Amino acid sequence: MLLLPLLAAPLxxxxxxxxxxxxxxxxxxxxxxxxxxxxNAAVSFGQTRAGWREVTFTGWVETRAVRxxxxxxxxxxxxxxxTPIRSSADASAPVRAAARTGALFDRxxxxxxxxxxxxxxxxxxxxxxxxxxxPPPPAPAAAAPAGRAAQPTATPxxxxxxxxxxxxxxxxxxxxxIGVLEATRRGRLVERRNGWSRIQLDVWVRDGALGGVQxxxxxxGQDVRDDPERYVGQTVEWSLQVLAxxxxxxxxxxxxxxQPYVLARGxxxxxxxVYLLVSEKEVATWxxxxxxxxxxxxxxxxxxRTRYLPTPVxxxxxxxx
Numbered sequence: 001m002l003l004l005p006l007l008a009a010p011l012x013x014x015x016x017x018x019x020x021x022x023x024x025x026x027x028x029x030x031x032x033x034x035x036x037x038x039x040n041a042a043v044s045f046g047q048t049r050a051g052w053r054e055v056t057f058t059g060w061v062e063t064r065a066v067r068x069x070x071x072x073x074x075x076x077x078x079x080x081x082x083t084p085i086r087s088s089a090d091a092s093a094p095v096r097a098a099a100r101t102g103a104l105f106d107r108x109x110x111x112x113x114x115x116x117x118x119x120x121x122x123x124x125x126x127x128x129x130x131x132x133x134x135p136p137p138p139a140p141a142a143a144a145p146a147g148r149a150a151q152p153t154a155t156p157x158x159x160x161x162x163x164x165x166x167x168x169x170x171x172x173x174x175x176x177x178i179g180v181l182e183a184t185r186r187g188r189l190v191e192r193r194n195g196w197s198r199i200q201l202d203v204w205v206r207d208g209a210l211g212g213v214q215x216x217x218x219x220x221g222q223d224v225r226d227d228p229e230r231y232v233g234q235t236v237e238w239s240l241q242v243l244a245x246x247x248x249x250x251x252x253x254x255x256x257x258x259q260p261y262v263l264a265r266g267x268x269x270x271x272x273x274v275y276l277l278v279s280e281k282e283v284a285t286w287x288x289x290x291x292x293x294x295x296x297x298x299x300x301x302x303x304x305r306t307r308y309l310p311t312p313v314x315x316x317x318x319x320x321x
Contacts, residue, residue: 042057
């Protein structure tokens, strides 16, 4: 990891139109985190208050990842964690930000299956540190076919990309796969070479995987209920007791309307409740389980609680039993 030097000039000198570094954006100074702005993302800086800088940005999200929401005077909220906010209505457009579940935005318009949104938020001044410039490693020159000029590698205006779940990864460009990413995650684009991209991911592993370290107890349901914002986006492995398969309604805005979910008790041996989101094609499998069946799942925390109940909402990655 490279240490990022502090900005040598005031932020106003940056021109107020690009993020000098990747940084989390918050609802208020020091308030609830709503997502992450990408380095080089186009923004408009505003006032500074007690070590925080106001920032406004716009972008495009897939309409399926938002729902109507009039809280705090906004129009829509994000329903899919780490939703990419892109510079244009195109799945290949650079990512300006990644928004967390429940983040609120103004809706500016629509184009096909895309919705344009805008948000004014706050970023910590201390996090706005520009990375030290480093020259790219030399790449072997490739001769272009006769009569055709070599094409330059496209460079996005954002270093944050989404890696689709199910993608295999290798230790080097062109190497044999050493693993598969089970769920879609965001990471930092470091380098492109010969049709491959080198990505940096921030991930967590159990202590037991490090060798010689006693494994911790893991995240409990009570941990999530006590600090619901902290665990959003984290992966958990929980044992659950299946109670019923239901469909989400307006009383549970953290769940996409009409989405099937499993009402479960747990994580066992706790006696609380959990909402486990499953896909339409998986519903029949879950309905076929015996009453009060116990299952073990790997899932991602979508929300630490619902609006009216201290019930965690998790997205199924896969069953482990």
